[in-house]
Amino acid sequence: MVTATAEWYGREIVAARGDGDEIAEVAALMGRYCDGEEAAFHALYARVAPRLLGYLRGLVRDRATADDLLQLTFLKAHEARAAYVRGADPLPWLYTIAHRTALDELRRQGRARARFVDEPGPADEPRATLDGAAEAAPVVEERLSEETAAALATLPESQREALLLTHVHGRSHAEAAEIAGTTPGAIKLRAHRAYVTLRKLLGARKESA
DSSP states (O other), X not given: OHHHHXXXXXXXXXXXXXXXXXXXXXXXXXXXXXXXXXXXXXXXXXHHHHHHHHHXXXXXXXXXXXXXXXXXXXXXXXXXXXXXXXXXXXXXXXXXXXXXXXXXXXXXXXXXXXXXXXXXXXXXXXXXXXXSOBOOOXXXXXXXXHHHHHXXXXXXXXXXXXXXXXXXXXXXXXXXXXHHTSOHHHHHHHHHHHHHHHHHHHHHHHHHO
């Protein structure tokens, strides 16, 4: 079981929290983007989209849905960019938008399942950048093995998001609490419970293999 834990942290989880220089660079890109610089948006997208997509995939557990939510997250960020505090690390702000967008989708899915009606949905629309140009889905490096992702998917939603934010995406307890709309203490407790459960699941699967 200890071995499984060490492997999970050492090999499967890649923390995404940047150092001070990286935060300053991303903040500068965000500021230039808010000023209307198209190249800054593309550079910002390349830096942060893989992280946001990884978080969204962990929440909704479906690649296609996560791709759509990523595009919607950036659209909402574009519409709300005037609210961004210049010079601040934009990642917590972007994570908050992504988090709320994912929750809206999960609630919508819950309502759809409750109706027990197979209704045809609208046709898929091509993705586009904020300037309207066609945009291909980003290529994201897979950070979790299928085994780890499957185990993660069995956790309660609140525990899963706490673990994803703090251990996978490197957010502090305070930042994760702001994103999830709760307290740092609650995030710490949820992440710990998720870690303990996940360690047991991975250990049991390793022993049965």
